[in-house]
Amino acid sequence: MKIAAVYSIKGGVGKTASAINLAHCAANSGLRVLLWDLDPQAAATFYVRTKPKLKGGVEKLISGKQDMSRVIRSTDYQNLDVLPAEFSYRNLDHILEEEKRTRLRKVLKPVRDDYDLVILDCPPSISSLSEQVFASADTLLVPIIPTVLSLRTLEQLNAYLAEIDLDVPVWPFFTLVDRRKTLHKDVMESLKQDYPLQLSGFIPYSSVVERMGIERKPIGTFSRNSSPAVSYRSLWQEIGQRLSLLKEPTVASAPAAAKAAEAESTVTAPQGAATGKASAKGEATSKPAAKPASKEASSKPAAKPAGKAASSKKAPSTDKKPASKDSASKDASKDSSKSASKSAAKGKKKGGNLGD
Ligand SMILES: Nc1ncnc2c1ncn2[C@@H]1O[C@H](COP(=O)(O)OP(=O)(O)OP(=O)(O)O)[C@@H](O)[C@H]1O
Ligand SMILES: [Mg+2]
Incomplete structure (x- = not known):
């Protein structure tokens, strides 16, 4: 089970939009995905x-006394479950102050055989909660609007990680991109030089993303061929491959994401923005390694699922999800991912591999 946290110090940069759409893309790849909403909003x-209701409240969840099957919910999407937030999450910082740094990861231990990927949607802050996120995640996916101030927050994040001696890989990517703006172009170019771990996929500014609030659905379900939908699929391919959850694409051609983004925001995509082969519908595909759990799947997990599929049946969103039993086996993938990326993780270091 890999943990990817969508995190930024800054508010309103597309963390939640990215968490939802990446989680949906990952689930469509046939991976079993849990989206953990950590934001009291x-x-x-x-x-x-x-x-927005968590049975027993957040304190019980963090203490490990809550049965995960009582709090995890299925969604309307195959392979995608959610651990919902509620307003009591505002106390999370306080609760975590007394806990060891890895408490958040421990909370997930009972379900680690049930999911291939956990995506954390984080609130915008630097706090006890974020420190827990940094210590527990296999990667921080950091959305950045291409502005100088946004870049500054990335610097601050890296400085903070160095200060507290945590080496989680930081993978920035651009959101709300409008490359008609010279500033956006310049900022994107400058980051590419300084951060080799930057993801090449980016999300254009688009009213389609804002429509998510009305539709209450991932973009891929209501505007499948729109520029942001294609861009999120492409971004997910890149992330899935870096996390060794997806295999390398067989053909690195047909940059559908770049074309779509170009159409919407006159963007020229960064090199490699679309790393996957594009299907007729513009979906990036990876070479499969296993049979997909979803019929919508375009690519499949590299490893055979470790346990019973947590979301093998489509169920109403109010259904309870069964939690798996505690497993004694160590999650070795996290350790290898972390150690391999150790030297490259603390910010502006040149030439690192991609954190796998
Ligand atoms: N690519 C995009 N194009 C246009 N609007 C976008 C895009 N991404 C996000 N938005 C809009 O920007 C607003 C903020 O997005 P979102 O809620 O995802 O940000 P956030 O970083 O999670 O915010 P917060 O820090 O408050 O949690 C939302 O109204 C969303 O619809
Ligand atoms: Mg948010």
């Missing part, structure tokens, strides 16, 4: 049409 919970 509960926006991610809202987007997947789930009640």
Whole structure:
């Protein structure tokens, strides 16, 4: 089970939009995905049409006394479950102050055989919660609007990680991109030089993303061929491959994401923005390694699922999900991912591999 946190110090940069759409893309790849909404605003919970209600409250969840099967909900999407937020999450910082740094990861231990990927939608802050996120995640996916101030927050994040001696890989990517703006172009270019771990895929500014609030659905379900839908699929391919959850694409051609983004925001995509082969519908594909759990799947997990599929049946969003039993086996993939990326993770270091 890999943990990817969508995190930024800055508010309103597209964390939740990215968490939802990447989670949906990953689930469509046939991976079993849990989206954990860590923000008391509960926006991610809202987007997947789930009640912002956590049985027993957040304190019980963090203490490990809560049965995960009582709090995890299925969504309307195959392979995608959600651990909803509620307003009591505002106390999370306080609760975590007394805990060891890896508490968040421990909370997920009972379900680690049930999911291939956990995506954390984080609130915008630097706090006890974010420190837990940094210590627990296999990667930080950091959305950045191409502005100088946004870049500054990335610098601050890297400085902070160095200060607290945590080496989680930081993978920035651009959102709300409008390359008609010279500033956006310049900022994107400058980051590419300084951060080799930057993801090459980016998300254009588009009213389609804003429509998510009305539709309460991932973009891929209501505007499948739109520029942001294609861009999120492409971005997911890149992330899935870096996390060794997807295999390399067989053909690196037909940059559908770049074309779509170009059409919408006159963007010239960065090199490699579309790393996957594009299907007739513009979906990036990876070479499969296993039979997909989803019939919509375009690519498949590299490893055979470790346990019973947590979301093998489509169920109403209010259904309870069964939690798996505790497993004694160590999650070795996290360790290898972390150690391999150690030297490259603390910010502006040149020439690192991609954190796998
Ligand atoms: N690519 C995009 N194009 C246009 N609008 C976008 C894009 N991405 C996000 N938005 C809009 O920007 C607003 C903020 O997005 P989102 O809620 O995802 O940000 P956030 O970083 O999670 O915010 P917060 O810090 O408050 O949690 C939303 O109204 C969303 O619809
Ligand atoms: Mg948010």
